Amino acid sequence: MAKSIDVSDLNIYYGDFLAVEDVTIPIAAKSVTAFIGPSGCGKSTFLRSLNRMHEVIRGARVEGKVLIDGQDLYGADMDPVNVRRMIGMVFQRPNPFPTMSIYDNVLAGQKLNSKRMKKSESDDIVERSLRSAGLWAEVKDRLDRPGSGLSGGQQQRLCIARAISVEPEILLMDEPCSALDPISTSVIEDLIHELKSQYTIVIVTHNMQQAARVSDETAFFNLSGVGKPGRLIEVGRTETIFSNPTDPATEAYIQGRFG
Amino acid sequence: MTSTLAPRRKRGTVVRAGDRIFSGLSTSAGILILLVLAGVAAFLTIEGVPGILANPDEVKSGQSFWPYVWPLVYGTLIAATVALIIATPVAVGVALFISHYSPRKLGQILGYLVDLLAAVPSVVYGLWGIQFLAPNMVPVYTWLEDNLGFVPFFAGPASATGRTIMTACIVLAVMILPIMTAICREIFLQTPRLHEEAALALGATRWEMARLAIFPYARSGIVSAAMLGLGRALGETLAVAMVLSVTAGTVTANLISSTNPSTIAANIALSFGEASGKTVNVLIASGLVLFVITFLVNFAARSVVDRRKEFSGAN
Numbered sequence: 421m422a423k424s425i426d427v428s429d430l431n432i433y434y435g436d437f438l439a440v441e442d443v444t445i446p447i448a449a450k451s452v453t454a455f456i457g458p459s460g461c462g463k464s465t466f467l468r469s470l471n472r473m474h475e476v477i478r479g480a481r482v483e484g485k486v487l488i489d490g491q492d493l494y495g496a497d498m499d500p501v502n503v504r505r506m507i508g509m510v511f512q513r514p515n516p517f518p519t520m521s522i523y524d525n526v527l528a529g530q531k532l533n534s535k536r537m538k539k540s541e542s543d544d545i546v547e548r549s550l551r552s553a554g555l556w557a558e559v560k561d562r563l564d565r566p567g568s569g570l571s572g573g574q575q576q577r578l579c580i581a582r583a584i585s586v587e588p589e590i591l592l593m594d595e596p597c598s599a600l601d602p603i604s605t606s607v608i609e610d611l612i613h614e615l616k617s618q619y620t621i622v623i624v625t626h627n628m629q630q631a632a633r634v635s636d637e638t639a640f641f642n643l644s645g646v647g648k649p650g651r652l653i654e655v656g657r658t659e660t661i662f663s664n665p666t667d668p669a670t671e672a673y674i675q676g677r678f679g
Numbered sequence: 680m681t682s683t684l685a686p687r688r689k690r691g692t693v694v695r696a697g698d699r700i701f702s703g704l705s706t707s708a709g710i711l712i713l714l715v716l717a718g719v720a721a722f723l724t725i726e727g728v729p730g731i732l733a734n735p736d737e738v739k740s741g742q743s744f745w746p747y748v749w750p751l752v753y754g755t756l757i758a759a760t761v762a763l764i765i766a767t768p769v770a771v772g773v774a775l776f777i778s779h780y781s782p783r784k785l786g787q788i789l790g791y792l793v794d795l796l797a798a799v800p801s802v803v804y805g806l807w808g809i810q811f812l813a814p815n816m817v818p819v820y821t822w823l824e825d826n827l828g829f830v831p832f833f834a835g836p837a838s839a840t841g842r843t844i845m846t847a848c849i850v851l852a853v854m855i856l857p858i859m860t861a862i863c864r865e866i867f868l869q870t871p872r873l874h875e876e877a878a879l880a881l882g883a884t885r886w887e888m889a890r891l892a893i894f895p896y897a898r899s900g901i902v903s904a905a906m907l908g909l910g911r912a913l914g915e916t917l918a919v920a921m922v923l924s925v926t927a928g929t930v931t932a933n934l935i936s937s938t939n940p941s942t943i944a945a946n947i948a949l950s951f952g953e954a955s956g957k958t959v960n961v962l963i964a965s966g967l968v969l970f971v972i973t974f975l976v977n978f979a980a981r982s983v984v985d986r987r988k989e990f991s992g993a994n
Binding site for chain 1: 871873874875876877878879880881882883884887891892895896898
């Protein structure tokens with residue numbers, strides 16, 4: 421089910437502004453890859469280009485290639501809507517649909533595929549997704565309550581359940597724990613470990629310990645200067661990046677020394 | 680010392696003059712609106728009750744109050760309802776186009792044009808309705824009668840002048856469109872980006888994003904917009920009075936014939952000039968009925984909005 425991602429020579433533009441320059445990175449199936457780097461270095465933009473969410477902003481475009489198991493993500497026959505159904509995303513702030521119950525939130529993606537489902541079938545999907553997201557035990561008695569009534573950490577796991585209910589190939593996470601307390605964070609990190617067996621996961625994080633804890637590979641992004649595009653400085657096994665990085669900028673960033 | 684002078688004031692709080700003036704101003708503004716409302720209600724009741732109680736031979740229509748006012752209530756409700764049914768989808772559609780579909784420049788121009796519609800005086804809408812819309816609607820009504828005559832609304836015989844309640848409804852719909860569009864547009868623009876992105880990231884198309892994220896968030900706003908529109912449609916006087924060809928006392932589901940019920944507001948405007956004695960009280964009483972209807976409609980709308988409060992985007 422999980423697919424690999426192969427990015428080569430990717431430039432991302434907003435209008436005439438080059439936001440991310442020349443990224444080449446292979447991402448293996450069923451692995452966790454963490455993107456780290458200072459704010460504004462383009463890691464979120466790059467993450468969003470992997471399911472074409474950056475196109476929400478007017479004038480956004482890319483040059484280069486993104487291959488998902490060999491299939492060109494930006495090919496002429498690829499509809500961004502289908503891309504996003506294949507590649508799920510979890511955002512920085514939990515964003516369950518406030519007007520929907522927990523149950524309907526989990527099924528939101530399924531309903532878009534406009535399949536008519538039997539009640540038993542949708543019950544199964546809801547339970548399976550919530551169990552995978554580690555939320556089932558906490559909400560099974562109040563599935564009809566609004567999702568916005570949950571705590572922040574629960575809401576974020578609800579969003580993860582919503583993303584995986586459609587069984588995507590790849591799961592993108594944009595700083596999923598930055599709005600959460602340490603306990604909720606650790607629950608979500610455990611969850612990432614479990615989800616790795618089924619999904620290819622890419623996570624953006626500002627928390628270096630988190631990158632070290634959850635990821636197999638780490639990619640370090642940096643800006644060469646103010647107003648300059650963000651670049652991928654180096655990518656490698658997480659242990660290597662954290663213990664023995666090649667680039668001095670990576671070492672400086674990881675050790676908390678900047679500039 | 681402070682505690683003896685002002686025992687209820689919390690320790691350590693200082694009341695500043697500016698705060699006191701501002702709170703006084705806003706409180707009196709709030710009380711003023713209540714007074715105005717109470718004044719209008721009192722006037723309508725005091726002047727209206729004699730009209731409600733008047734003998735049939737004391738008034739011009741020769742009818743007692745309830746049989747007299749019922750066709751007017753019916754006409755008012757049906758005109759406002761049909762106008763709302765026509766205007767709501769259009770307003771929501773236009774607002775959605777302006778806020779989420781059109782290029783920003785075009786959206787601004789369109790928004791401006793819609794606002795301009797609100798600035799057209801209702802007498803001009805009346806002229807447009809009677810001179811342009813009514814004659815041009817005649818073929819449509821004939822067609823409706825021939826093809827959809829089995830529906831009570833289009834039973835016919837179709838009016839030859841086009842001055843039907845349906846024409847009045849269309850004019851009303853155009854009149855309430857600007858305010859409804861403007862409110863819907865503002866609400867749609869406030870949809871949190873987070874929710875929109877949540878929908879898009881699930882693989883929603885633009886329309887599905889509207890259904891998943893924008894409409895649920897904007898639900899109460901759309902209801903408010905509809906209520907404001909309905910309020911205006913219920914009370915609109917001149918355009919209806921000009922367009923509609925009235926047969927007194929009609930109560931019919933037929934929207935396209937030449938016998939039409941009048942509305943309360945139009946009836947007051949048309950009859951007031953030559954009314955005297957108890958007839959004036961009857962007209963004022965019909966105004967009281969309109970006042971009550973508007974109140975009830977607003978309460979109903981509020982309860983609709985409140986019922987699913989915890990599911991609203993507010994929390």
